[in-house]
Amino acid sequence: MAEATTQRDRVKPSWLFAYSLPGLPIAALGLPLAVHLPTFYAVEVGLGWTLAGLIFGAARFFDVFLDPIMGVMSDRTRTRWGRRRVWMVASVPVMVVAAFLVFMPAPGASWLSVVASIIMLFIGWTMLTITHLAWGGELSGDYHERSRITASREAAIILGMIAVLLLPALIQAQGGDKFSQIAAMGWFVILTLPIGVGIAVTVIKEKDTPPVPHLPMGPALRALLKNGPLRYVLICDLISGISGGIVATLFLPMVAFGLELPKEANWLLLIYFLMGVIAIPPMVWLSRMLGKHQLLVLHCLANAILIPCILLLPKGEFVPALVLWVLFGMNMSVGPILFRAIMADVADHDDVETGQPRAGVYFALLALTNKLGHSCAILIAMLMLGYIGFSGTGNNSPDTIMSMMLLYVVPPTIISVVIAAVMWRFPLNESKHRELRRILEERAASASIGMRIGHMSEDPADVALAVHVLPVAKPAE
Numbered sequence: 001m002a003e004a005t006t007q008r009d010r011v012k013p014s015w016l017f018a019y020s021l022p023g024l025p026i027a028a029l030g031l032p033l034a035v036h037l038p039t040f041y042a043v044e045v046g047l048g049w050t051l052a053g054l055i056f057g058a059a060r061f062f063d064v065f066l067d068p069i070m071g072v073m074s075d076r077t078r079t080r081w082g083r084r085r086v087w088m089v090a091s092v093p094v095m096v097v098a099a100f101l102v103f104m105p106a107p108g109a110s111w112l113s114v115v116a117s118i119i120m121l122f123i124g125w126t127m128l129t130i131t132h133l134a135w136g137g138e139l140s141g142d143y144h145e146r147s148r149i150t151a152s153r154e155a156a157i158i159l160g161m162i163a164v165l166l167l168p169a170l171i172q173a174q175g176g177d178k179f180s181q182i183a184a185m186g187w188f189v190i191l192t193l194p195i196g197v198g199i200a201v202t203v204i205k206e207k208d209t210p211p212v213p214h215l216p217m218g219p220a221l222r223a224l225l226k227n228g229p230l231r232y233v234l235i236c237d238l239i240s241g242i243s244g245g246i247v248a249t250l251f252l253p254m255v256a257f258g259l260e261l262p263k264e265a266n267w268l269l270l271i272y273f274l275m276g277v278i279a280i281p282p283m284v285w286l287s288r289m290l291g292k293h294q295l296l297v298l299h300c301l302a303n304a305i306l307i308p309c310i311l312l313l314p315k316g317e318f319v320p321a322l323v324l325w326v327l328f329g330m331n332m333s334v335g336p337i338l339f340r341a342i343m344a345d346v347a348d349h350d351d352v353e354t355g356q357p358r359a360g361v362y363f364a365l366l367a368l369t370n371k372l373g374h375s376c377a378i379l380i381a382m383l384m385l386g387y388i389g390f391s392g393t394g395n396n397s398p399d400t401i402m403s404m405m406l407l408y409v410v411p412p413t414i415i416s417v418v419i420a421a422v423m424w425r426f427p428l429n430e431s432k433h434r435e436l437r438r439i440l441e442e443r444a445a446s447a448s449i450g451m452r453i454g455h456m457s458e459d460p461a462d463v464a465l466a467v468h469v470l471p472v473a474k475p476a477e
Contacts, residue, residue: 011139011149018203019139019149020156021196022088022132027160028189029099029125034248035269036168036182037102038378043392044178046108053382055115060375063122064368070130071364075357082206083360084135087127088197094124096190103186107179126367128197133363137344138207141440143433146341147287151280154337158280161273164188169266227353229346229428230362234369236419237339241373243412248374249381250408257396258405260316268325275329283334292338292345293426299334300420306331307413311405339366345428348436355443381407 011019033056042052070087077083101117136149167188168181176184251269256262287295306327313320340363347362388403390396396404 010142010145015139015204016149016152018200019136020152021199022128022193023153023156024160024163024196025095025189025193026125026129026132027157028164028185028192029095029121030157031161031164032103032182032185034245034374035251036185038249038382039252039392040178040182041105041114042382044107045105045114047111047114049382049386049390049392051111053379053386055111055118057375057379057382059115059118059122060371060378062119063126064372064375066123066126067130067364067368067371068361069364070126071134071358071360071362074131074134074360081201084131084138085201085206087131088135089201091124091127091131092194092197094120095128095193098124099186099189099193103189104179104183130360130364130367133340133367134360135204135206136340137347137359137363138357139204141348141437143292143345143430143437144288146344147284147292147337150337150340150344151284151333153340154333155277155280157336158273158276158333160188160192162270162277165266165270165273169270172266227346227350229342229349229426230365232422232426233339233343233346234365236422237366238369238373239415240335240339240419241370242377243373243415244370245374245377246381246408246411249378250385250404253385253390253392253404254310254408255321257394257401258408259310259313259321261318261321264318264321268321271322272325272329272332275326276333279330280333280337283337287338287341291429292342293423293429295334296338296342296423297420299331299338300416300423302331304413304416304420307409307416310409342426342428345433345436348433348440349428352436352439 038052038056041047041055042049047055074083074087077086079086098117098121101113102121105114105117132153136153137146139149140146164185167184168176171181171184252265255265255268261268283295290298306324309324313324343362343366344359347357347359350362351357384407385404388400390400390404
């Protein structure tokens, strides 16, 4: 049975609301980058499937290298405003300019200008998302409260996705073309980003983190490699990114040509995300009852059962597709919530071992693996569309459409089964995490007492020694 969260560890509702707000523009960028923009640039802008796939896949791959750099820089930042908030504020002007360029291109734009604007967008995106995730992991040390924090962020992200789905649907209903629909998504980002970040950094006070001795690169890397729970999470997050990338890239072609519902694609996504928001509270409750990694296993098994059902849907009939996407939506929010909540616990495991609060690095690794998987998936999926001769404007043979449908269904189904098998053996549960938090709290109390009575050593080597004389839990293996 789950233990009760103490009042000290519980995050105020006003802080949860403020923390979640940057999720709106994050979603307004993330969904189009995954679903709409690759197809838009391939067909409407005129780059073609292969070139658009290379550009968006390579941009994602470039972003992979930005994540760990941003994680390390964020962890080492020391200002009067904290470590995380300064980077979030700095990301705003970069992302505003980049969003204007990416979402409002001229027809026939050159591939060089597209590459430059997308790289700029990913730089600002990394500055915002890595620091936002790390900050959320530091708002509370409680095993279950972290699920509540990530759930609030996920709820805002899903609401942002709903907004950027409604905008093009409304503009399409009024006769607007694809360029107008994509531009509306960009304006949503430009307007909500400064507001969301501004409220978050104003309302929430960042926790003071005392200076810690520098950990050399060798021991820092060895600690990462020895962290058993980290390996479980990163492997699963990597292949989850591959699955998500395939589904996102092929969703519009799959619905338009595979299910023969070209006008209903945005409405299916809308229902999908709406059900995701509705399902968040019961999923958080289930996480508390069952445990985080146990619920993640059930989520993956449900996906493995539901995804193949797409092949059974009758062509051109909206209601059966709607029923299936309602079920998808009820299950969709579990993965993002739990992977991030679990990674915060894994970062505590590292803190106990190294004496270094490196949440930024750990959430950067989580983003890195997901983006690496996603970038590979975008590249592979779009190259496969070119290889099978798929046309985004129609005139596809039944064999070509079936090949596209199998590409959409088979890899995500297999990946879901693999993740369930791996995470079933995940070693860091609630009781082990509470022991890690006990050690960290005792260490912090000891350091605080030492500073108050004036006996804290100024020698970094002595400080490092003092950190490690406290009892250290055996790593979860």
